[in-house]
Amino acid sequence: MMRRAVCAGLIASLAGCAVGPNYKRPEIATPDRFYGEAQAAEAKALTDVPWFDVFGDAALKSLVDEALVSGYDARIAAARVQEAQARYGIAKADYYPQIGYGAGYDYRRLPETLDTSGDPGNSYSANVNISWEIDIWGRVRRLNEEALNAYLATEEARRGVLLTLASDIAQSYFELLELDAELEIAKSTTKAYQDMYDLFSRRLQGGAASALETSRALGALKTTSARIPDLERLIVQTENRINLLVGRPPRPIARGTALIDQRVYPDVPVGLPSALLERRPDVRQAEDQLHAANAAIGVATANFFPTISLTGLFGGISPELSELFGTNKTWSVGAGLLGPIFQGGRLKQAKAAAVAQWEQALATYEKTVTSALGDVSNALVAKQKLADATTQLAAAVTAYEEAVRIANIRYLSGLSSYFEVVDAQQQLFPAQNDLARARRDELSAIVSLYKALGGGWQQAPSTP
Numbered sequence: 001m002m003r004r005a006v007c008a009g010l011i012a013s014l015a016g017c018a019v020g021p022n023y024k025r026p027e028i029a030t031p032d033r034f035y036g037e038a039q040a041a042e043a044k045a046l047t048d049v050p051w052f053d054v055f056g057d058a059a060l061k062s063l064v065d066e067a068l069v070s071g072y073d074a075r076i077a078a079a080r081v082q083e084a085q086a087r088y089g090i091a092k093a094d095y096y097p098q099i100g101y102g103a104g105y106d107y108r109r110l111p112e113t114l115d116t117s118g119d120p121g122n123s124y125s126a127n128v129n130i131s132w133e134i135d136i137w138g139r140v141r142r143l144n145e146e147a148l149n150a151y152l153a154t155e156e157a158r159r160g161v162l163l164t165l166a167s168d169i170a171q172s173y174f175e176l177l178e179l180d181a182e183l184e185i186a187k188s189t190t191k192a193y194q195d196m197y198d199l200f201s202r203r204l205q206g207g208a209a210s211a212l213e214t215s216r217a218l219g220a221l222k223t224t225s226a227r228i229p230d231l232e233r234l235i236v237q238t239e240n241r242i243n244l245l246v247g248r249p250p251r252p253i254a255r256g257t258a259l260i261d262q263r264v265y266p267d268v269p270v271g272l273p274s275a276l277l278e279r280r281p282d283v284r285q286a287e288d289q290l291h292a293a294n295a296a297i298g299v300a301t302a303n304f305f306p307t308i309s310l311t312g313l314f315g316g317i318s319p320e321l322s323e324l325f326g327t328n329k330t331w332s333v334g335a336g337l338l339g340p341i342f343q344g345g346r347l348k349q350a351k352a353a354a355v356a357q358w359e360q361a362l363a364t365y366e367k368t369v370t371s372a373l374g375d376v377s378n379a380l381v382a383k384q385k386l387a388d389a390t391t392q393l394a395a396a397v398t399a400y401e402e403a404v405r406i407a408n409i410r411y412l413s414g415l416s417s418y419f420e421v422v423d424a425q426q427q428l429f430p431a432q433n434d435l436a437r438a439r440r441d442e443l444s445a446i447v448s449l450y451k452a453l454g455g456g457w458q459q460a461p462s463t464p
Helices: 002-015 051-055 058-070 072-095 139-205 211-225 227-246 273-279 281-302 346-412 418-452
Strands: 098-108 121-134 307-318 329-338
Touching: 051 418, 058 072, 058 139, 058 227, 072 139, 139 211, 139 227, 139 281, 139 418, 211 227, 211 418, 273 281, 273 346, 281 346, 346 418
Parallel strands: none
Antiparallel strands: 098 121, 121 307, 307 329
């Protein structure tokens, strides 16, 4: 009888259909090309190249690899995935019969009117019990579908954390290289001002220069040299920020390729806009959350229908412990049906809430896709325009360096005053700093573009 009941329940469960809407990806209209893209869209994208081949900096690769394993954010995200995986496992347990056990001991004495002996009696019992919900309406299936997609959404969130972590490290690393470049510029400019001051001092002693020229040269020297300790402070702060992202105590950060020698792609393929739906972790996360919200509507719908469960018990009961597993066996098989009649509108409102949550998830998904398209467009335009700015600033620095050289020659030849030399030098110093910052921004724009495209900072499979 037990086997027949279990088989009948299994057949009914498998034959039943899951109530509620089946998930279907929403139709999202994506443009043929990204706004700001200079060339025609093609399927090839920058993200087809592993991230460590984009820049080719071994020190940067080492930092990112270490952060993806030991970084605090990466470890927190991984633990969240493990939690979601465990919750999915809890939901899966409802597919199977729940088997438990029980044991008891009872000591009692009945009144003499009921028990002529009046002697106290022992009672021992032990049993194994089974219960199983027959999933005719698909309530358990929808719960599992909801838990599975919540798990997948958490996994995509982990990928997003890794992508953001690697991007933050790369941008901080390029900021560190830019500060190194500024420090070298400040030191070389300080040396130039020191040489200029020494020259003016000698000429002043010989009566060929004025005290005004010497004093202004000293002021320019001290102003520039004061920039050095400030840059050293910023360098330590940036190193500590990188150490925190990597997940280690403060210490110096190893450098690889210098800022000026970093690889910059002149033309960056971005792929087709529709590929973002499959590549961006936040878009995939939003879709998994939408799928989970869709399954929640099915759960709320199934609650309108009765639940059917099978129960069984097998054990023994005896007045003597030694005879408990002898001939005094007991068993039972049963089926139960439990359904709502009047809930005061509770079930109706619960379904309305599930539908509203689905609508929120749909709007969030559409917003995430639109935001992803905007991120790519912003980063693409930034990369193009910053490359133009870097080219112009490089030409300006070259011109200012030539102006400083000519001004020094003219001054030593007596053809110009000190102010012409100072003016040329004061224009060169900020131009060199502007070029270093533009170079940093151009590299950061490539990092932002790689992140906006959902680039493969991690080499993990797409489906857990």
